[in-house]
Amino acid sequence: MNERERDTSNRRDATTCSFEAQGFPATYAFGALDGGELAEFRQHLEGCQICTAALRDFRSTVAQLPLTVEADAAIGPSPALRTRLLDAVAADLAAERAEARAVAPLPFRARRRVPQAYAIAAVLLLALGLGLIGWNLDLQRGVTQARVERDQAAAERDSALREAGRARLERDQALRELTTTRWQLSAAQAGQSIKGDVIYLRDQQKAVVTIEGLPELQPGQVYQIWLIQDGGAPQPETVFLSTTTAVQANFEQFQTLAVTVEPGPRGSVAPTSPVLVVGNLTH
Amino acid sequence: MSNGADDITAESDEALLAAIKDRDERAIAVLYDRYNGISFGLAYRIVGERSAAEDVVQDAFLSVWRRAVSFEVGRGSVRTWLLSIVHHRAIDRLRGVSGRARQDVAIDDFERVLSVDDPWGTVETNVQRDLLQTSMATLPREQRATIQMAYFDGYTQQEIARAMNVPVGTVKGRLRIGLQKLRSLLAGAGVEYE
Numbered sequence: 001m002n003e004r005e006r007d008t009s010n011r012r013d014a015t016t017c018s019f020e021a022q023g024f025p026a027t028y029a030f031g032a033l034d035g036g037e038l039a040e041f042r043q044h045l046e047g048c049q050i051c052t053a054a055l056r057d058f059r060s061t062v063a064q065l066p067l068t069v070e071a072d073a074a075i076g077p078s079p080a081l082r083t084r085l086l087d088a089v090a091a092d093l094a095a096e097r098a099e100a101r102a103v104a105p106l107p108f109r110a111r112r113r114v115p116q117a118y119a120i121a122a123v124l125l126l127a128l129g130l131g132l133i134g135w136n137l138d139l140q141r142g143v144t145q146a147r148v149e150r151d152q153a154a155a156e157r158d159s160a161l162r163e164a165g166r167a168r169l170e171r172d173q174a175l176r177e178l179t180t181t182r183w184q185l186s187a188a189q190a191g192q193s194i195k196g197d198v199i200y201l202r203d204q205q206k207a208v209v210t211i212e213g214l215p216e217l218q219p220g221q222v223y224q225i226w227l228i229q230d231g232g233a234p235q236p237e238t239v240f241l242s243t244t245t246a247v248q249a250n251f252e253q254f255q256t257l258a259v260t261v262e263p264g265p266r267g268s269v270a271p272t273s274p275v276l277v278v279g280n281l282t283h
Numbered sequence: 284m285s286n287g288a289d290d291i292t293a294e295s296d297e298a299l300l301a302a303i304k305d306r307d308e309r310a311i312a313v314l315y316d317r318y319n320g321i322s323f324g325l326a327y328r329i330v331g332e333r334s335a336a337e338d339v340v341q342d343a344f345l346s347v348w349r350r351a352v353s354f355e356v357g358r359g360s361v362r363t364w365l366l367s368i369v370h371h372r373a374i375d376r377l378r379g380v381s382g383r384a385r386q387d388v389a390i391d392d393f394e395r396v397l398s399v400d401d402p403w404g405t406v407e408t409n410v411q412r413d414l415l416q417t418s419m420a421t422l423p424r425e426q427r428a429t430i431q432m433a434y435f436d437g438y439t440q441q442e443i444a445r446a447m448n449v450p451v452g453t454v455k456g457r458l459r460i461g462l463q464k465l466r467s468l469l470a471g472a473g474v475e476y477e
Contacts, residue, residue: 022459026459063363066324086308196424199432
């Protein structure tokens with residue numbers, strides 16, 4: 001569908017927009033719009049109130065998604081991170097203050113209150129002061145020049161990053177089809193309606209596991225994923241509470257994925273309950 | 284700051300940001316103490332590695348410190364702004380590690396536009412999390428997985444389409460319907476936007 005076809009329902013008095021109906025604002029809100037459609041939608045967005053309003057709504061909802069992350073006090077940043085951050089902030093502040101001192105003009109009151117008894121000395125000081133002002137102006141010019149050079153360097157760096165990004169995208173698109181595997185999951189016991197799938201992103205050694213129909217957890221319980229090598233003991237992996245989770249592991253080393261219910265919040269080192277879901281990780 | 288010079292821990296996020304604009308180091312420390320857990324959890328969920336997640340969190344808080352003047356009170360909450368920076372930095376890192384390019388969106392624009400309304404106000408975070416997780420769980424599996432890949436894995440529509448073996452239009456449709464349902468469920472639970 002071309003721009004004109006998409007825009008046929010996007011007149012000033014229209015209440016619907018084909019871009020919105022096709023999911024452009026939602027996809028853009030995720031930062032997932034790509035290719036030619038990205039530029040096309042940005043251009044469209046400038047004149048479409050329907051998509052502008054939809055985008056605002058979708059962004060409000062996307063902004064809540066961080067709250068779906070599991071809270072686990074055992075997985076938090078190290079205390080050293082706080083120290084590193086505050087050290088960096090202190091260094092930033094010191095640099096800002098040094099720069100401010102270097103460019104600050106002399107206070108007005110200090111220039112006005114000159115004792116008459118020291119007129120001759122004042123003349124000498126004035127000469128010295130003029131020299132200092134000249135030095136100060138030079139310094140300001142230096143600071144300004146340094147800022148210009150810094151901004152130019154940042155712009156050049158950003159441009160280089162964009163170029164590199166485009167090159168990586170082209171390469172990645174060529175590799176993408178070779179780097180994703182999908183497996184089905186099914187109930188381990190007959191009569192249960194549990195099913196799911198695993199989408200494994202080989203380049204990241206990361207899998208998205210989605211399961212439907214799991215039995216409801218009792219307080220203090222979690223679901224736990226296990227990865228199993230042929231003839232080996234189950235290796236404990238991610239615990240989760242909802243129906244979708246991510247697993248960071250090299251799945252090519254394993255032949256089976258299983259899910260059990262374990263004591264929370266951190267799960268078990270070996271399964272303590274029957275397997276609910278199982279999947280054959282054929283390679 | 285209304286609580287005097289010695290205690291700013293009870294100040295609102297907006298007051299802390301105002302203090303950061305005035306270059307009060309204590310304010311960024313309080314903001315960090317308040318949000319390091321959820322920031323790290325988000326970064327860890329995306330990058331999947333502890334030291335990388337810590338780098339992302341440090342980078343995000345430093346960005347808040349350096350760019351607090353660009354935050355406009357009234358355009359959104361400090362928390363959503365901070366978490367949008369964490370999310371963006373983490374996805375950038377993920378794509379850098381995997382050799383994937385991030386979407387061609389200027390970072391200033393990205394972080395500015397994500398300063399959206401936070402309808403939750405001061406409601407307890409755990410209550411919010413439970414409600415969000417419950418709402419997510421009610422979405423069909425395909426919509427959940429698509430949202431997961433777009434938000435937490437930073438995949439573009441074309442990458443998701445290839446991974447799930449569906450047309451790009453289907454990906455866009457799933458993201459749209461998924462977000463609409465999520466928004467409707469949250470509204471039904473009493474969360475009011477704007």
